[in-house]
Amino acid sequence: MTVRFEDLRVGDALPTLTRVVTREDVRAYADVSGDRNPLHQDDAVARMAGFTGIIAHGMFTMGHLGACVAEWAGDPANVVRLSAQFRAPVFMGEEILAGGRVRSLDAQGRAAVAELWVTVQRDGATEFAIRKGEAEVRFPTHGG
Amino acid sequence: MRRVNQEAEGKTYEPVAFEISEERVHAFLDLFGGPPGVPPTFLTAAEFTVFPFVIGDPELALDFRKVVHGSQEYVFRRPPRLGETLMVHPRIASIRQRGGNGFMVVEMRMDDGDGHVVAIARSTMIERDMPR
Numbered sequence: 001m002t003v004r005f006e007d008l009r010v011g012d013a014l015p016t017l018t019r020v021v022t023r024e025d026v027r028a029y030a031d032v033s034g035d036r037n038p039l040h041q042d043d044a045v046a047r048m049a050g051f052t053g054i055i056a057h058g059m060f061t062m063g064h065l066g067a068c069v070a071e072w073a074g075d076p077a078n079v080v081r082l083s084a085q086f087r088a089p090v091f092m093g094e095e096i097l098a099g100g101r102v103r104s105l106d107a108q109g110r111a112a113v114a115e116l117w118v119t120v121q122r123d124g125a126t127e128f129a130i131r132k133g134e135a136e137v138r139f140p141t142h143g144g
Numbered sequence: 145m146r147r148v149n150q151e152a153e154g155k156t157y158e159p160v161a162f163e164i165s166e167e168r169v170h171a172f173l174d175l176f177g178g179p180p181g182v183p184p185t186f187l188t189a190a191e192f193t194v195f196p197f198v199i200g201d202p203e204l205a206l207d208f209r210k211v212v213h214g215s216q217e218y219v220f221r222r223p224p225r226l227g228e229t230l231m232v233h234p235r236i237a238s239i240r241q242r243g244g245n246g247f248m249v250v251e252m253r254m255d256d257g258d259g260h261v262v263a264i265a266r267s268t269m270i271e272r273d274m275p276r
Contacts (some may be wrong), residue, residue: 068182076183082217
């Protein structure tokens, strides 16, 4: 359903989006993005870097967050800004959850600023793969 | 210890053309889902046409084994369009040292065929003092 600017309130949660990250996904992302860093393709390289195996690209996780924001925005063309800080690594087989909350509304620009995050559950704790993310989205109004 | 060279701040690189191909956008949407159109982080593909050359620039003296992607930002002046070709203008926006780590911001301005700015991508790369 299309979200209209008038329907938004500060504190509203964005619909969350989850996915399990697989080796196939990460390989497909290397192809589509052109980021062929072996840290995301070769377990031996990842172990030398101190990880237990390959990790997802930060931009893979941000791509998932971008899909969450674009769904909320209704159209990716409504997204005027998107930013993210990368924190915890994401390993293969883990489930990531993208979410956010409306922080401020600008009635004149019909724009909302949302704070964003991507979390992963690990060893019984919530880790932030992305934190302090932010999006600015322009929404249509009921008036059109 | 080797450190990123702060004197490279402000350095620019040759612009590179990047086509927003329909096929590649569809591959991106197949992977992540989301409504039709150019996804908000699709221009990562444009950045990666030049990123390896920037990161590998010997003048920067980056120790690539210690580099992690710290943060990323996209600002859109207008929505990128399917099928259009953007000119990607890379620049080292800033280089700072903080707490033993080096922080380098690579900024890529992406212009359309009329020379109007469509998007600006900023990647903060962190050269860690110690491997994790």
